[in-house]
Amino acid sequence: MYLLLAQITVEDLEREKLFLQHNYQFLTFGLMAAWLILAIFVLMMFSRERRLKREIASLKAMLEEKSAKA
Amino acid sequence: MRDKIIYGIGIAAAAVIAWNLYAIWGLPDEVNQGSVYKIIFFHVPMWAAGGTGAVTSLVASVLFLITRKFKLDALAVASTEVGLAFLTIGLATGSIWGRQIWGIWWTWDARLTSALICWILYAGYLMLRRAVEEPTQRAIFAAVYSIFAFIDVPIVFFSIKWWRTQHPQPVFWGGGSFPPDWTRHFLWNMAAMIALGVVLTAVRYRQEEAQREIDSLRRMAHAL
Numbered sequence: 511m512y513l514l515l516a517q518i519t520v521e522d523l524e525r526e527k528l529f530l531q532h533n534y535q536f537l538t539f540g541l542m543a544a545w546l547i548l549a550i551f552v553l554m555m556f557s558r559e560r561r562l563k564r565e566i567a568s569l570k571a572m573l574e575e576k577s578a579k580a
Numbered sequence: 581m582r583d584k585i586i587y588g589i590g591i592a593a594a595a596v597i598a599w600n601l602y603a604i605w606g607l608p609d610e611v612n613q614g615s616v617y618k619i620i621f622f623h624v625p626m627w628a629a630g631g632t633g634a635v636t637s638l639v640a641s642v643l644f645l646i647t648r649k650f651k652l653d654a655l656a657v658a659s660t661e662v663g664l665a666f667l668t669i670g671l672a673t674g675s676i677w678g679r680q681i682w683g684i685w686w687t688w689d690a691r692l693t694s695a696l697i698c699w700i701l702y703a704g705y706l707m708l709r710r711a712v713e714e715p716t717q718r719a720i721f722a723a724v725y726s727i728f729a730f731i732d733v734p735i736v737f738f739s740i741k742w743w744r745t746q747h748p749q750p751v752f753w754g755g756g757s758f759p760p761d762w763t764r765h766f767l768w769n770m771a772a773m774i775a776l777g778v779v780l781t782a783v784r785y786r787q788e789e790a791q792r793e794i795d796s797l798r799r800m801a802h803a804l
Contacts, residue, residue, distance in 0.1 A: 533613070533615045534615055537615050540673045548665065551780075555780070555784060566797065573797060
């Protein structure tokens with residue numbers, strides 16, 4: 511046991527520390543990427559919804575105007 | 581009423597995801613991968629939601645070709661678009677996970693390549709719809725294309741069984757296992773992502789209906 515511990519160098523510990531730090535970094539990147547893509551998609555849907563509602567309202571107004579003239 | 585149900589499911593799914601995010605963050609690290617393995621709680625459910633979108637699109641496309649009901653065409657486009665968003669997240673999270681564990685962002689193995697082809701095929705579906713003006717022709721072309729695109733889905737799913745890949749075997753049917761509390765969080769996330777997909781598809785479906793209403797209003801405006 512002690513023999514095994516004696517074989518661990520400072521470099522090994524540094525490498526392990528860096529790996530653990532990178533783990534948290536990449537986990538955060540992964541989660542951020544997931545939520546960011548989802549948020550962009552939802553925002554695109556919201557903007558499309560607004561555009562469609564505007565378009566329907568303007569077309570209905572135009573039709574009413576045209577039928578009133580006719 | 582339909583809106584209330586849709587938004588109710590959406591709020592429930594968001595609440596489950598938020599609770600799970602907090603709970604997963606507190607889970608202990610995995611012995612080989614450390615904390616980065618926790619991406620699996622989002623990576624796999626995103627693929628499940630994307631796959632659900634692909635299956636829905638296939639069923640709707642087949643039914644459209646049989647019945648010629650445009651509501652089914654609307655369902656096909658809605659589920660494809662939402663599914664594609666989830667596939668994008670699946671590819672992105674997988675690439676980030678791979679960078680830390682394999683040391684590379686990407687490799688051309690059977691799973692990753694077939695998954696990318698799947699993404700390109702479904703992106704092509706949306707591009708095809710934009711390219712065809714006439715609604716009936718667009719719906720027929722899109723339905724046939726969607727059936728063709730689905731051929732890749734089982735290849736993506738079984739690629740890790742059929743070929744030797746850099747991508748590991750699946751946890752649940754590849755000989756691995758999760759501790760029970762991890763499985764619980766995993767399955768809840770899976771259910772929440774699929775529910776979120778259903779909600780987004782329902783909203784997108786309504787937008788397609790609105791688009792059809794716009795088309796008919798335009799035709800009326802031209803006729804007057």
